[in-house]
Amino acid sequence: MKLHFEPDLDYQRTAIEAVCALFQGQERCRSEFTVTRDSRLGSPALEGLDATLGVGNRLQLPDGEIHANLRAVQLQNGIRQSAVLESGDFTVEMETGTGKTYVYLRTIFELNRRYGFTKFVIVVPSVAIKEGVFKSLQITEEHFRALYANVPFEYFVYDSARLGQVRNFATSPHIQVMVVTVGAINKKEVNNLYKDSEKTGGDKPIDLIRATSPVLIVDEPQSVDGGLKGEGRKALAAMNPLCTLRYSATHAEKHHMVYRLDAVDAYERRLVKQIEVASGMVEGDHNTPYARILEVGSRKGAVWAVAELDVDQRGSVSRKPVRVEDGDDLERVTGRAVYRDCRVGEIRAGKGREAVEIRRPGSERWLRPGEAMGGAAAGAVQRQMIRRTIREHLDKELRLRPLGIKVLSLFFIDQVARYREAGPDGAPVKGEYARIFEEEFRSAIQLPEYAPLLGGEDPAALAAAVHEGYFSVDKRGAWSDTGESNATDRENAARAYNLIMRDKERLLSFETPLRFIFSHSALREGWDNPNVFQICALRDMGTERERRQTLGRGLRLCVNQDGERVRDRHVNILTIIALESYQAFAENLQKEIEADTGIRFGVVEPHQFSALPVPAPGGGSAPLGEAGSRALWEHLRAQGWVDAEGKVQDALRQALREGTFALPGDCPAPPALVADLLRKTAGRLTLRNADERRTVRTREAVLHGADFRELWERIKHKTTYRVAFDNQGLLEACAAALAAAPPIPRTRLTWHRASLAIGKGGVDAAGASTSGPLALAEEDVELPDILTELQDRTQLTRRSLARILVDSGRLEDFRRNPQAFIETAADAIGSCKRLALVQGIRYRKLGDQAFYAQELFEQEELTGYMKHMVEARKSVHEYVVYDSAGVERTFAKDLERNEAVKVYAKLPSWFRVNTPLGTYNPDWAVLVEQDGGERLYLVVETKGSLDPGDLRPAEAARIACGRAHFEAISGEGGGARYLVARTAGDLFQEP
Numbered sequence: 001m002k003l004h005f006e007p008d009l010d011y012q013r014t015a016i017e018a019v020c021a022l023f024q025g026q027e028r029c030r031s032e033f034t035v036t037r038d039s040r041l042g043s044p045a046l047e048g049l050d051a052t053l054g055v056g057n058r059l060q061l062p063d064g065e066i067h068a069n070l071r072a073v074q075l076q077n078g079i080r081q082s083a084v085l086e087s088g089d090f091t092v093e094m095e096t097g098t099g100k101t102y103v104y105l106r107t108i109f110e111l112n113r114r115y116g117f118t119k120f121v122i123v124v125p126s127v128a129i130k131e132g133v134f135k136s137l138q139i140t141e142e143h144f145r146a147l148y149a150n151v152p153f154e155y156f157v158y159d160s161a162r163l164g165q166v167r168n169f170a171t172s173p174h175i176q177v178m179v180v181t182v183g184a185i186n187k188k189e190v191n192n193l194y195k196d197s198e199k200t201g202g203d204k205p206i207d208l209i210r211a212t213s214p215v216l217i218v219d220e221p222q223s224v225d226g227g228l229k230g231e232g233r234k235a236l237a238a239m240n241p242l243c244t245l246r247y248s249a250t251h252a253e254k255h256h257m258v259y260r261l262d263a264v265d266a267y268e269r270r271l272v273k274q275i276e277v278a279s280g281m282v283e284g285d286h287n288t289p290y291a292r293i294l295e296v297g298s299r300k301g302a303v304w305a306v307a308e309l310d311v312d313q314r315g316s317v318s319r320k321p322v323r324v325e326d327g328d329d330l331e332r333v334t335g336r337a338v339y340r341d342c343r344v345g346e347i348r349a350g351k352g353r354e355a356v357e358i359r360r361p362g363s364e365r366w367l368r369p370g371e372a373m374g375g376a377a378a379g380a381v382q383r384q385m386i387r388r389t390i391r392e393h394l395d396k397e398l399r400l401r402p403l404g405i406k407v408l409s410l411f412f413i414d415q416v417a418r419y420r421e422a423g424p425d426g427a428p429v430k431g432e433y434a435r436i437f438e439e440e441f442r443s444a445i446q447l448p449e450y451a452p453l454l455g456g457e458d459p460a461a462l463a464a465a466v467h468e469g470y471f472s473v474d475k476r477g478a479w480s481d482t483g484e485s486n487a488t489d490r491e492n493a494a495r496a497y498n499l500i501m502r503d504k505e506r507l508l509s510f511e512t513p514l515r516f517i518f519s520h521s522a523l524r525e526g527w528d529n530p531n532v533f534q535i536c537a538l539r540d541m542g543t544e545r546e547r548r549q550t551l552g553r554g555l556r557l558c559v560n561q562d563g564e565r566v567r568d569r570h571v572n573i574l575t576i577i578a579l580e581s582y583q584a585f586a587e588n589l590q591k592e593i594e595a596d597t598g599i600r601f602g603v604v605e606p607h608q609f610s611a612l613p614v615p616a617p618g619g620g621s622a623p624l625g626e627a628g629s630r631a632l633w634e635h636l637r638a639q640g641w642v643d644a645e646g647k648v649q650d651a652l653r654q655a656l657r658e659g660t661f662a663l664p665g666d667c668p669a670p671p672a673l674v675a676d677l678l679r680k681t682a683g684r685l686t687l688r689n690a691d692e693r694r695t696v697r698t699r700e701a702v703l704h705g706a707d708f709r710e711l712w713e714r715i716k717h718k719t720t721y722r723v724a725f726d727n728q729g730l731l732e733a734c735a736a737a738l739a740a741a742p743p744i745p746r747t748r749l750t751w752h753r754a755s756l757a758i759g760k761g762g763v764d765a766a767g768a769s770t771s772g773p774l775a776l777a778e779e780d781v782e783l784p785d786i787l788t789e790l791q792d793r794t795q796l797t798r799r800s801l802a803r804i805l806v807d808s809g810r811l812e813d814f815r816r817n818p819q820a821f822i823e824t825a826a827d828a829i830g831s832c833k834r835l836a837l838v839q840g841i842r843y844r845k846l847g848d849q850a851f852y853a854q855e856l857f858e859q860e861e862l863t864g865y866m867k868h869m870v871e872a873r874k875s876v877h878e879y880v881v882y883d884s885a886g887v888e889r890t891f892a893k894d895l896e897r898n899e900a901v902k903v904y905a906k907l908p909s910w911f912r913v914n915t916p917l918g919t920y921n922p923d924w925a926v927l928v929e930q931d932g933g934e935r936l937y938l939v940v941e942t943k944g945s946l947d948p949g950d951l952r953p954a955e956a957a958r959i960a961c962g963r964a965h966f967e968a969i970s971g972e973g974g975g976a977r978y979l980v981a982r983t984a985g986d987l988f989q990e991p
Contacts, residue, residue: 001505003563005102005143008918010954011261011271014077015092015103018259019245020110021073022090025065025745025820028116028784031058033211035171035203054170056212057117057242070256075623078611079257088243089255095266096249097273097555101136104217104247109148111215112175113792114823119169119212121239122179123232125223130157130181133219135504137177149792151175158184160192163205170208178214182224186235210240217245222252249552264680270567272555273533273574276865278388278690280381280579286310286317289330289339289360290374293367294321296347296354303347305356308372312336324356370414370539379432381579382538386411386433387440389536389577392690393515394450396533399861400571401453404560406508408532410553411518414539416471419518433518433538438463441516467516504529510561530556530565536577551576568909569883570863575690604646604681606633612677614668619740624669632674635664648682656682657886672943672950679886689865696862696869696879703857703876707903711927714937714976716851717969719843721961723916730836731800735807737828744813744821783818786825793826794833804829837916838957843968852911860910872896876905887942887982888923894984895926901984902927907939915961917954922962925976928987937976938987939966946982 035054067085074081094100104122111117124130137155145151153175156165169176188194193205216236218224226232236244246255249263266272292308304325311320312335322333326347330339345357345364355366358373365373389409397407413419413433423429430438441463445454454462506512508531532554554574558566566572609629613621624632636642641652655661656679663671702708786805787798794801805811805825814821857876864881870892872880882888888906895901904926912919924940941959948956959980966978981987 001509001561001563003139003505003559004565005140006565007143007147009099011269012099012103012106015094015259015261016107016110018073018077019090019092019107020114022066022069022243022258023059023061023111023115024069024823025817026059026061026115027819028114029058029060030116030118030173031056031213035167035208035211052171054208054211055118055173056170057119057215058213059242070258073258074256075610075625077259078608079260080605080607081626082256085256087255088241089246090243091246091251091255091257093251093257093260093262094247094249095261095263095272095555096552097557098261098266098271100247100249101133101219102140104219104245105136105140106144106147107245108175108177108215108217109144109151109153112151113148115819117215117242118173118175119214120175120177120217121209121214121241122177122217122219123182123185123224123236124179124219125182125232127181129219130179133179137179139505153177155179158193160184163192163197166205166208167203170212178209182226182232182235185238186226186231206238210238213240213242215243215245216241217247220248221246222248222250225252266555268680270569270572271557273557273572274569275551276573276575276690276693278392278575278577280385280388280577286336287338288374289342290319290372291330291358291367292372293356293369296349296356296369298349303349305344305347307344307356309334310336310338368415379436382433383436383440385536385538385577385579386436387444389534390437390440390444390516392534392575392577394444394453397453397515398450400533400558401510403566403571404562405558405566405571406510406531406561407515407534408507408529409516409534409536410532411516411536412539412550413518413520416469416520418538419469420471434467434469437467437516437518441466462513465513467518468514469518471520505563508559508561508563529553531558532556533558533573534575534577537579570861570909573863600646602648602682604633604636604642604648604678606630606646608677608681609633609669609674612669612673614670628667628669632663632667632669635667648678652678653682670945670947670950672945672947673952675944692866693863694866694869694879696864696877696881698857698876699872699878702874702903703854705903707927708876708905709854711903711905711925711937711976712854714974715925715939715966715969716854717848718846718850718852719913719965719968720846721841721843721914721916721964723837724840724842725836726840727800730832731803732807733832733836734804734829737832738804738808738810738825741810741824741828744810744817744824746816783815784822786814786818786822789822790826790829793822794829796829796833801829834953834957838960841916841961841964843961843965845969845971856910857905857908860908862908870896874901874903876903880906882906887944891924891942891981891984895924898984900928900930900988902929913962913965915958917957917961920958920962922978926987930988936987939976939978940987941978941980943980943982946980946986 033054033056035052063085067082070085070090071081092100092103094103108120122133124133134155134157144153151174154168154172155177156169156179158178158180159165166178169178185191185193193209196202196204216239218236224232224236226234261271267274290308290310293305294308295306297304297306302325304323306321307324308319309322309330310317311322311333313320317336324330324333324344326344328344330342330344331337333339341361343359345359347357348355355368358365358367367373389411393407393409400407411433417431419431419433420428421431438460442459444450445459445462507514507529535550535554537550551574557572560566607626607629609624609632610626612624612629614624614628616622633642633646636652637644637646639651641649641655643649652661656675661671661675661678663669663674787801790796790801791798796804805814808825810821810825813824862877862881864879868883869879869881870889872878872892874896875892880888880892882892892906895904904924907922907925909921912921914920922939923942924938926936926938926940928936928938930936939962941962943951945951951959963978966976969975970977979986979989
């Protein structure tokens with residue numbers, strides 16, 4: 001299999017542009033320095049290492065210019081603007097599974113293309129992430145070479161035994177990418193990075209890296225920085241970075257945020273799998289003394305444990321974590337007589353030997369963390385969870401295998417010994433979980449409904465082949481619980497990742513039988529696979545605060561056997577099997593998101609509307625801005641829709657639900673966009689209950705009836721499109737747009753001044769002030785080949801570009817600041833091109849044999865959840881499965897009630913129209929019969945507003961393409977009319 005990468009995902013391009021725009025106005029340049037060979041070192045290893053030139057990054061842009069760029073980027077992306085430029089650290093927040101690694105790797109190539117930067121260091125917190133990043137560089141290499149005209153680049157993983165690579169990193173004129181774990185650089189006394197080395201010509205490797213002023217890319221900085229002591233931060237600063245770009249879904253420190261795609265955005269935009277929870281709740285097993293050890297710890301000589309116990313709270317018994325110490329009487333601790341004569345004995349806190357003794361008359365029992373006594377029969381609960389996971393897996397495999405999608409399931413366990421343990425002779429034998437899995441798999445795979453998956457194989461042999469464990473492996477080949485606190489642990493972890501990390505494509509292939517993966521903390525971060533559809537938490541998640549980390553392993557959208565991303569929302573569903581109610585899981589996950597990301601659910605921030613597009617005085621659109629956003633927020637508060645802290649009130653929810661939400665007349669923001677943003681803020685993160693999932697059957701009488709057959713005949717045909725530019729008009733529009741673009745400033749210098757206050761709390765800068773920008777006269781500025789630069793960026797001919805530049809009357813600005821002018825011109829031309837692309841599109845029917853077959857309604861399974869389904873009598877399905885609780889649900893109910901509507905269908909995700917902006921899936925097909933017997937065949941797109949100004953540009957463009965598609969297949973009065981509607985009543989408006 002060869003994974004395919006999509007170069008034009010809008011959110012990824014926005015994230016890349018947010019970083020690149022920080023340096024707008026920077027000239028392409030580089031620094032040079034001498035890398036010598038120390039003649040005092042007579043080692044043969046230095047033979048051939050002559051003095052040579054090193055090549056580094058060079059930043060000429062003044063701080064004031066960078067700060068202005070930063071504020072512009074933040075305004076564009078709806079982020080609170082930075083008052084001062086406190087550091088060269090910039091933050092990109094992207095939810096797990098949305099392509100963070102691809103984004104920062106492509107950012108490397110964009111920074112090189114625009115500004116000539118060549119030296120990049122990627123710092124990661126763990127071996128797992130290091131392996132993942134290196135694998136990503138390997139599988140994207142061909143993709144990036146094709147995108148960037150085969151630009152030369154090299155990448156390597158830092159190895160203290162191969163320091164010659166660092167010398168090459170410093171001297172090469174090409175793009176150099178070094179991947180390193182923070183553990184390899186954060187201890188000066190032991191890391192070779194800080195020692196003189198023959199392999200680098202006698203230099204300290206860190207000195208060579210410093211001289212290049214690399215762009216640092218920090219993956220998961222919250223794990224790299226090093227906590228309160230900040231060893232990781234010191235190691236980053238030692239590299240003398242040109243800037244530090246920090247990428248994560250869970251930043252501990254925000255620094256200067258330039259782009260944010262949070263968990264809620266990713267879920268709502270369907271950029272990741274949707275989540276459902278299959279929850280198992282054990283009830284009524286409080287009749288025996290129950291204790292489960294969750295944690296053992298010690299501090300300043302005191303040893304303690306946290307145990308889950310059945311506690312009596314005002315007559316109601318529930319399981320609670322309780323801190324206990326040696327000698328505690330559990331009857332007193334829990335308030336329950338069932339624990340009579342049950343005490344805590346010795347507590348051992350030694351690393352790797354943690355255990356708690358529970359004493360009862362005539363017996364003593366030692367429990368390790370994760371182990372329990374009493375309650376349900378040992379292993380019974382875990383058996384049921386494994387059984388449910390296997391059934392969920394096999395059900396999805398039946399449905400998805402014909403689509404070329406391999407299904408994977410992931411088990412997280414508390415101890416390696418529960419899956420593999422050492423036998424009497426030291427050889428590994430199956431642990432409890434492995435034995436339970438094989439028993440349950442053999443039982444399930446022999447059921448009649450799963451016969452197609454068995455394929456005549458021996459059930460026992462198949463059961464043994466489809467599962468495997470991935471844990472740290474020591475030099476003797478023994479598995480162990482994973483940790484990376486020292487070099488030995490990191491070396492052990494590296495051995496675990498052969499198939500699961502380095503051969504990701506092989507794992508995705510049907511030819512590899514492995515489908516069920518058992519792991520410990522080795523897969524907490526840095527590993528994910530797009531085809532994980534089930535995650536079973538066989539270890540407790542209630543105290544470890546790891547729901548987001550666990551979910552992250554399965555959030556990516558799946559791929560098929562051709563390596564192509566599948567975006568069908570009915571396919572991309574991640575099922576979590578957990579021992580807590582789905583309501584509790586959702587609530588606890590929300591708390592984790594709030595704690596990890598700073599999202600304040602149900603709170604409207606004063607700056608939240610600043611990026612909304614509003615009409616600009618000279619035409620076009622511009623962001624609303626922070627002042628306009630604040631005024632809008634004050635209106636919400638005055639209406640009693642939010643309180644003084646911005647917390648959403650029930651009055652706002654009611655206004656949004658009933659359609660009475662309105663903005664003041666002088667507010668330029670589009671009401672529909674404001675309402676959409678408020679609905680997101682007013683709601684909660686929605687997880688689904690797996691037990692409410694239903695397969696939606698077709699209504700045969702409607703599907704095969706004459707009415708629907710006649711409707712389908714009019715809309716089923718496929719088309720191809722061509723784009724016909726009005727070349728003259730495009731050139732004139734580009735020239736006009738460039739002429740109207742903002743002025744191009746000269747290179748400027750801005751001074752920042754602050755008085756330092758030194759006290760017990762540290763060093764603080766107070767009274768910071770900033771001077772006005774001062775223009776700088778630049779000498780010996782070499783003007784770049786502007787036509788070549790713009791040709792690479794716009795794909796227009798040199799002749800066309802020359803005409804645009806001349807007609808714009810702005811060529812003097814090119815002399816004033818060449819780089820800034822090139823960027824401004826490219827932006828103006830790109831905007832005009834996108835508009836012309838849609839305006840000049842022409843669709844043509846492919847022919848009578850190219851169409852979507854009506855039988856696909858029966859062949860493609862539709863699933864939904866009871867809370868998001870409307871019972872339907874006139875539809876081709878027994879229920880309408882909707883996404884929008886407001887517009888789509890209301891529209892479906894209106895169609896059912898309206899007597900003029902004879903038949904309709906919610907168009908499935910496989911019904912697509914190709915457009916230059918990606919595929920487009922219209923909402924509805926409707927047959928209406930009016931009073932006079934006239935029949936209307938309609939394709940309908942439902943929106944919350946009919947005002948074209950309320951639509952985002954991409955939405956408006958796709959609608960325009962949809963309209964052109966259906967006009968092309970209509971023929972001579974034999975097609976369907978396409979329209980945008982808010983309610984069913986809009987269907988009867990005259991065209």
